[in-house]
Amino acid sequence: MDAPVVAQEEAAADSWPLLSWMASCLMVFGGALPYVPQYQDIRKSGHADGFSTRVCLVLLVANILRIFFWIGKQFELTLLLQSVVMIVTMFAILHLCCEVQNTNRVSTRQHRLSDLDFRYFWKWSAFEDYLLFCFGFTVLCAVVTLLLLDSPLFVETLGSAAVMFEAMLGLPQLLQNFHNSSTKGMSVKMVLLWTAGDVFKTSYFVMNESPSQFWVCGSVQIVIDVAILLQVLLYGQDTRDKLG
Template sequence: MVIAPAAAYIDQYTVMRRTGSARGFSSAICGVLLVANILRVFFWIGRRFDDALLCQSVVMMGTQLVLLHLCLRCRAFDEPNGAWMRERSLWRWPLFEDYVSFLTKLSVGLALLQLFLGQQEWYVETIGFLSVGIEAALPVPQAISNYQRKSVEGFSPVVLLSWFGGDLFKTIYYYATGAPLQFLICGIFQLAVDCFILGQTLAYGTGFQMSKSASSGRGASRLLTGHATVSKKNDNEHV
């Protein structure tokens, strides 16, 4: 329960290390998980729940920082014109230190809020809903990226399967252990998006490619037929 969610990203890390490219993997996933798990830690401080979920958050944050660092290193390969170095939009900064600075400021801000509002139930519940709400959006950036590119190339199928299996398991776990309602809602929503991405994988990864190949085959057939017709016409003219 603690290691499995983070271990799912080992294959994605391996793929990016092998290819030297982060295409197909949205770095926004790292951002979603980092922010969501920081919020979850503060939710745990305000309303104690299963310690395993707290440990899971700590392990996941470390994993995503390593993955994010590799994503930034791969940008030089994916965007050789250096345009990425000039970006300053949210979560598209050029340096790893920029991300660490943002996460540090977020943590300090939440710590101050916890100090002044940590005894207020409405505040603690709000932090909980924000945590699971952001985490529930985890697969959304990947689904958008797949749709825009009309491809799932570069996205590890192991990650997708681990998302689906992990979300199914944790939803059942949340229900069985009586975890806060926020967690159960998060699990159900993520399962729905996982199924959507699975559909994209079938459409873009298999059906789309097959359709494209078939279209190419039909195009080649038409070209060959046209070439044969022209050749036959030329032969008749020579006769």
């Protein structure tokens, strides 16, 4: 074999681990990037009315379930780390939403988890209530997983539930936009990054032969992302401002 050909093959072999490492880093932190412009928009405007905090609920539930799925079926460590980063990101968004909502609150009425009023589920005034709910949900998942960890059916069901929730990531935002007949207050940059990230991670799942639940989830997310972008075109309100 010619020396130049050997050198090229060695260079390609050396570059592949680096590309793989970069792709893994993008998978770990890339999922949190779309929420940076939304966080900045909420901080700048001082209100969070256009952003559906139920997006945070969906992602928190999905990633908590994914962590327990990993305990039962050790898939890529990259995806486990991604879940940890996403949970931290969602708590940061919720903390900011509570902060601005309490600052702008005209009424003295505070909605708390302890009120046990389902009408205000996930519309609580205190950030601590969101932490408490997630802690209780995590403990419940831990107990059930401990009891049923030896059941392959349970583990697969857990994985399916995790990706099903994650697949519904954009649905609360889609429904809120439809209810408001507007996308005002929602960061279009966030949705564009959602779309780019979902295309990337779905490709990543397929190439790395991840459990089928993951790439199915990614495909559904892409469809919902496109639907939200169509809402932006349909309602056409303040699009240039949100892109600026």
